[in-house]
Amino acid sequence: MFPTLQAASRYEKIDSIRIGVVLDEQDMGGPAASDDFDRLTSVAPASLTVQAGEDVWVTADEGKGTVTSVDGIALPSQVYSPFDVLSLATSTRAASIRFDLAYGESASRRRGESYSTETIIDITGRSKAGTETSSHIEIVHPKGQAPLTALGVVLGLEALLGLRGEAPAPGLYLPELLIDPAYFVDEMKAIGARFDVHQ
């Protein structure tokens, strides 16, 4: 989400945001993550998307798609709605937002290496210069999703404890309200995430 928000700052108006994530089946995390995944994919039959400016809940059957991995292979995916969709919708007012999760084999494993995690972001809209523009961002972490997940928790703690600037007042927050996107992206790179940006 933070790389998306950082890229979004170049836009005057965003038409669409697509995020595709490749989660390697060997990169499931611990029992708590596995429990979350089971619950979120079984008790909730539909996922939130934004279409033509409206919240649209998409059922599992309607939510099938593909995510093109960083090596060009198209992987079957399922629409999914983590809090990213809420944060991006509120922050950017994009008319169209969709998050797809491909659960399977990551590009690094197809090359015979260990599993990695991939995030593929596509944004279209009008730039601040007034031209139609788009961004394509590929992010790979060679150690999988856990380091990035942990980074988000650590930066959230840092903000809540007031270790960077003032601690926030009591209230209800989403991460983008506490953490600067550019700082988050720098820290992602510092812990080994590789960015390939076309914009």
Add this chain to the structure above:
Amino acid sequence: MTTTANDPVLILGGTGSLGSRTTRMLRKLHPELPITIGARDMEKATTLAAEIGNAATAKVDIASPDLGFDPGARYSIVVTALRDHSLNTLRYAQALGVPYIALSDGVFELGPIVAHYAHHPKASPILLLGHSNGGSPTLAALHFAQEFESVEAVEVGILFDPGDPFGAVSGKDLERIAKIGPLPLVKEDGHWQWARDPLSKRTITTVDGSQHEGHAAGLQDVLSLGSATRAARVRIDLAAGLVASSKQGQGPSNEVIIEITGKRRSGESGRFRYELVDPEGYAAMSARGAAVAIETLLGLAGRSSPETGLFLPETLIEPAHLMRRLETFGVTVRAA
């Protein structure tokens, strides 16, 4: 922007099943209060405005950020009795700096509105009122729960008569929740759970002693009851069947059965039963709850109106005030 309580109440979807009843209930409570009926069907809106008096109409374009209204329009509160998947109506209320009431979200649909609140916490107040029957059963349960020293369970059952059909929006809400919603949320053994069969079912004994199979519903009532009481067991179940008044040939009422298990301040322990019967049916009770919420947010119910915040009905409305209103309206309230 400054807005005063002299500006009209805006009821969006004001000609619908819930909207029109809410408009009439509000008129009964406050004969002088200016009301604007926001609708798509202007013929119906004009007829209703003439019927209640001191009312205007406005044609609504829900897809437009300004809802298609005159830029100079001012309202004292925005009530959304229609389905808005864009949050345009919420943003409109907040641009005016006036309270907003959301009437149709299920538990699982709260994400967008809560995220909006997190981003705009200082904007005008938002009341989440997607509760069954306009929040009346939940507020009544909390009213009765005040007699208890400790509460172990709060179970609400509602019997809908086949002769008391849902309005178009309520029917669509329930269909939508059934299609895209998750399993219903209940609190059981102190844990929030998405209930599968058999936890999702319960037998409800209704007013005349007959038994009906109820199905748990993922309505906001469980959030309110679960947060307000800390009971280990909280649920709301809906059942369909003939209500007592229908069997007696008196027309379809709506029956709400509230059961509270715990220890009363008077020392008795056990399961205690309370009943609300609305002789005018389900939509009427919903409208009564909505009308009481409107008067409370306008500061007309003896409490000052909040300037900002995200509210559930029990954090805003005095349960005893709602009970007085229900009795004035002719709703039967019985401790069984």
